Amino acid sequence: MIVLCRIVTALAVLLIMPSGALLPASAQEKLVAPEKNPPGDIPDNQVFVTYNAPDGFSLKVPEGWSRTTSDHSVRFSDKYDEIDASLGAATAAPTVASIRSSEIPDLEKAEHAVKVTAVKAVRLTAGPAVRISYLSNSATNPVTNKQIRLEHERFILFRDGKTVTLDLAAPAGADNVDQWQLISNSLRWK
Template identity: 60%
Template structure:
């Protein structure tokens, strides 16, 4: 049974990080200052983590008025924002946001700036890879990391999440696609499908 609290808590860490990276303009800037997060320790992953996207999951096209599209899971709770949208199901989520940028990010620039802000703003963030990847939409930066979820409002329980963030750039626009799920969930094929489906319009 889906509970509103889980949906809300699963998307908060992603939104808070994105706010600090300048990709979300609708959140309060004080989210970038998380003193409790700085000393937070990584929680242990679930032994049998929930969060596998079923092989039978249907994907539908999401087209942004900002000039891009991608496939997202059908039936996930959608929230529209001024800079993009999020799609959440329990502890799984997809967040897409757009911001202005002077140039395309590189591996070095992402490590020096983007990753540093990600580690500072997130909850026990541990980055394991920053690479340039070739996708149908062109070259993109892929950042792989783990983090803690926001504490559940009722139980105060946290879940260790695995995250993939893709940065797409064209004509002064930087789109960040964030995919997250409980660590150990098997979503490799579904995440590849979504990241490869991204298209500029």
């Protein structure tokens, strides 16, 4: 018994000796580097892949994001970042006035604490569009029971009786300007 105690004591001394001494395996693990981009920023080196919707458009999206599809819509998400794209029908192209009178009231009813900051006619690679810039609260996180403020850019495009609504969302303050331009200008009609 005394021999066993001495062996245990000797091993304990070895494990706490100054540098160069043996250390337990867990002490040899290196710290993981901190994230270079805060949550919500799409990294500048993000790889994008083309998503081909089965019914009318294609779009570049960040590789590795989760995808959820339903009827004529698709959602890509990663943490609080989201890309929603849906195909609809219309008899005419949207205008700033038509968006202000119909789309914005519906948006304010459907979303959490929406604050529209701009409505503007823009030109994307796929054609003319109306862009709605707005803020909203996120859905409540089921674990933390908290919400965060989101920034959105929503584009509505029209062609041959069809619309594509593309909504890009990220935590307020995230730097996604270049990535959102890439995504919105990657939209193609089929």
